Structure formats: structure tokens, C-alpha cells
Amino acid sequence: MAAADAYITGIGQSEIGVRLRRAPLLLTLDAVREALTEAGLTIGQIDGVSTYPGRAAAYLGFSPIGADELIDALGIRARWYCGGLEISSQLGAVVAAAMAVRTGQARHVLCYRTVYEAAAMARPDEYPPMRRETVDGYSQWFTPFNAFSAANWTAQYAMRHVKRFGLTREQLAQIALIDRANAMRNPRALVREPLTMEQYLAARMISTPLCLFDCDRYSDASTVLIVSAGNALDEVACTPIRIAAMAGTVERHSWDQAEWMACYATGADLWKQTDYKPADVDTVQLYDGFSFQALAWLEALGFCGLGEGGKFIEGGRRIALDGELPLNTFGGQIGAGRLHGFGFAHEGVLQLRGRGGERQIPGDPRLAVCTSGGGPLATALLLARD
Amino acid sequence: MAAPRVLPRLDSDNRFFWTSGAAGELRLLRCQDCGTFIHPPRPVCRHCLSEKVAPEAVAGTGIVDTFTVNYQEWRPGLEVPYVIARVAIDGAPGVYLTTNIVGCPVDAVQIGDRVRVKFEQQGEVFLPLFEKFA
Numbered sequence: 168m169a170a171a172d173a174y175i176t177g178i179g180q181s182e183i184g185v186r187l188r189r190a191p192l193l194l195t196l197d198a199v200r201e202a203l204t205e206a207g208l209t210i211g212q213i214d215g216v217s218t219y220p221g222r223a224a225a226y227l228g229f230s231p232i233g234a235d236e237l238i239d240a241l242g243i244r245a246r247w248y249c250g251g252l253e254i255s256s257q258l259g260a261v262v263a264a265a266m267a268v269r270t271g272q273a274r275h276v277l278c279y280r281t282v283y284e285a286a287a288m289a290r291p292d293e294y295p296p297m298r299r300e301t302v303d304g305y306s307q308w309f310t311p312f313n314a315f316s317a318a319n320w321t322a323q324y325a326m327r328h329v330k331r332f333g334l335t336r337e338q339l340a341q342i343a344l345i346d347r348a349n350a351m352r353n354p355r356a357l358v359r360e361p362l363t364m365e366q367y368l369a370a371r372m373i374s375t376p377l378c379l380f381d382c383d384r385y386s387d388a389s390t391v392l393i394v395s396a397g398n399a400l401d402e403v404a405c406t407p408i409r410i411a412a413m414a415g416t417v418e419r420h421s422w423d424q425a426e427w428m429a430c431y432a433t434g435a436d437l438w439k440q441t442d443y444k445p446a447d448v449d450t451v452q453l454y455d456g457f458s459f460q461a462l463a464w465l466e467a468l469g470f471c472g473l474g475e476g477g478k479f480i481e482g483g484r485r486i487a488l489d490g491e492l493p494l495n496t497f498g499g500q501i502g503a504g505r506l507h508g509f510g511f512a513h514e515g516v517l518q519l520r521g522r523g524g525e526r527q528i529p530g531d532p533r534l535a536v537c538t539s540g541g542g543p544l545a546t547a548l549l550l551a552r553d
Numbered sequence: 554m555a556a557p558r559v560l561p562r563l564d565s566d567n568r569f570f571w572t573s574g575a576a577g578e579l580r581l582l583r584c585q586d587c588g589t590f591i592h593p594p595r596p597v598c599r600h601c602l603s604e605k606v607a608p609e610a611v612a613g614t615g616i617v618d619t620f621t622v623n624y625q626e627w628r629p630g631l632e633v634p635y636v637i638a639r640v641a642i643d644g645a646p647g648v649y650l651t652t653n654i655v656g657c658p659v660d661a662v663q664i665g666d667r668v669r670v671k672f673e674q675q676g677e678v679f680l681p682l683f684e685k686f687a
Contacts, residue, residue, distance in 0.1 A: 301562070311561055314651055319621055319623055322637075323620060324619070
């Protein structure tokens, strides 16, 4: 096992809730503890930290814990760390960590994403909401037109699929239906109630064609992934999962100037870095902050052609837990909660280790694609159990 | 009373864009060397890196590239539903504006609709909204 390879070793996750009272640093600690225990590592063996997006001072609920704060709070002796928003979406933090261990900057990098948006909204005195009298930067091209949310921006890409390729609501519904069905088998999932097609079709619209059930919702949680160097695996107790390929691209960061979401370029780039093919993949864990993003990722990664996503998931059999390409087996963000990107890699590792419990996919899965982002930013990881 | 729009903060890069409606014109930044239109406006051409860029008036018409009807009341007092659209601007290849389509029922907007600018003034800012025309 060469030092040149990077592996995900320990994984951990806090409880997932809304309006949790437990402090975000302690939710992060819960996830760190679980990951260390699983990997058989101690905090003293962690020598790197990587996160997205770092402490978001203007909107603390979005990201309350910075890398430097975590290093200080847990007494981590870090040789290398990074945290920032200007990276190819959430799992870009894992890409950075993989490059760090591959170049000898660190041996075990603790990667984390902590979200506290639901608690922050409930406690505005502690976590003041973002106040904007005026907008600048990219926001000025959307907010003055009351296009406040990524729901509005994503909906416009989805509408193009509706009009150009005939994507139907019944087809798009399969993402939310599968998510919610899988979440029922995930003891930690935020939403553990079934969703029927009838309920989906009757739901109120948020931004056409996206309805309420096409959107994730604010959650409080922390997810940790430890990225370890290939020559440090003798220190690790759990089955290491190799990062077989990784890709991250940015389209034009102005959403409205980009012809396609960045997932398309990223998906194509991923397969250029490996001999594996889409047909080799056992499960996909695809970003679904909005359901349409997961559908676009299926096209982007070559599981079907551009515009064929709706037909590909029609009826839901293919992407079900026991289908040929199980999707978002933990419930995705729509079912499990808005873990913001890291939940997909966490689940990919869990499934490849056969640790999925009630939601474990059948067979002997060895290869998973896990993604984050989808709008102007996108990251894809190909994970392999050798 | 509808909730007021959140307005852009004017600076040396964007002021011409947000105030050009005072003259009844839609203006976009254009490279004076290679002819590329540059949006969002910045003092350099993203095609040839020339700094010779200047605002130029365009026809103010365009085509709905895609759209969505927003139903969510994101802020108190926001009047819903309304149409958010991405409009391809005539005469400025590659430039799109996110905007609102006004002056028609929300279910009357389709991809491919021809639209023209209709400015909405708020203080010194003229927001380029669009309406359908035959």
C-alpha cells in the first residue's frame, strides 16, 4: 500500500436533529469520538484537520466551528490544516485532505462538517441571522429579483429538463420517495415517516417544478471522515476504503451565467482518472439538497445520458435499496437531514464495509461514488474496498 | 404593501449597470478590443484580458432561457407567486440575466418567450425586469 494512496478510515456522526440544545462543538466531538473509536486511533494520532467552509462568522448556523477552533479545543497537534469556502464544494475538504496525506503533510486528517442551522434559527440571540441592507458580489444578481434561495436557482435547471426532455413530476418524485424509504431504515435519520406518491403530488410548490418534498431542511449535526495515508494504515483497526479517484470543478461561479451545473464537468472528469467504469459501481450517494441535483448527478456520472435521468429513475426500482444501483441508502439529505455533503461519503464508506445494518445493500459492494454540490460547484469521490 | 426588494450596493464596477435604466437603456460591459460582452461587470475582459472595457447599450430584448414560478414566502410580506427567469440577452452572446417576468399571469411564461426590459426604479437603482411581447 503506497503512501501515494489516500484512504478513508474512521467515520463518525453525531445525532441528527432540529433545534438541538447540545453545543455545536460537542456535536462535533460526538462525531470525532465515534470516528476515532472505529479507526482505533487516538486524538494524539490526528495530525491534520480539514473542513468546509470554516467558521462562517456572518452566519454562524451554517458553519459554527472553524478548523483552528477545533484544533485548539481538542488539543490536536496539527501539522497541516485547511478550511475554506472557496473550494469545489463540501467534499473538496476531503480532496484537500487526500492530497495532504499523499504528499506527506499529514498521516491522519480529521475532516468534518458541522451544521447548526435549525438551532441557530431558534436561538437568534446566540446565533444572529445574516442581516443584509444591500447585497454585493454574486448575490446582487439574484437577491434584488427575489431569487433568494438555491431552490430558485436549481429549479430553473430542473425546469429546463421538464421542458426540453419531458421530465415529469412522477419521475422526479422517485428521488424523494427513495430517500424517505431509506431513511426509515436509518436510526439516525431526521425524517422517519413514509412518503407516498400521492402525498408528493399533493405537496405545495416551493419553486416550480420543485415542491416541498424536493428540498432538504435545516438540521443540526456533525459528520466526520478521517483520511489516512496509505503508509499509516497499520495504525488503523477498521477496513480502509481507498479514494480511487476524485474530481472537483467549478463552473462559472455566477449560477446564471453557467450553461450547465458543475456536476456535468466533474462527473466526466472523475472517470478520466481511473480504469473503473460506471458499470462497476455498486452504489451511488449523490448530493440531493434538492432532488433534481441527484438526478443531474446520475446523468453527469454517465449512468445515463443527458436528459435521460427521468426515464432512468422512473418507477424507482433501479435506485431502490435492492435495485441495480442503490441511491442515497441513508436517506440522503431529504430523508436523513441536511448534513451538507459529508453524509454521502459517510454512507459510501459504511456500505462498502457492510455496516449498513437494516439498510445494508445486498451482495458484496466494493465500489461507490459519493458527491457533493451540483450548482456552480461540484466534487465527486470514487471509493473502493480493495 | 409589498416587501421592498433588497438592492445592490453600488460600486465602481456595477454602477453603470444598475443606473442605466435612468436613460431607458440596458447597458452591458463590452471589451473594446475583442468585442466580448462581460457579465458580471469587471474591469477586465474574461476572453482576452484587455482592460479596455466600456458599457454599451443593447436592444433590451431577449429570450426566456429557463424560468421558475416561486411560491415560497422567503421573507415576511413577500407577494407570491412570481416568475424568476434566466433571460438570454439579444445582441450579447453568452450573457444571461436573472430577472422577473412581469405583466402577465405566472402560468403564461414559457421557455423561448420573447421579452423586453421594463425598468423598476427604487432610489437610484433601476432593476431590469422583463415583460413578454408578441
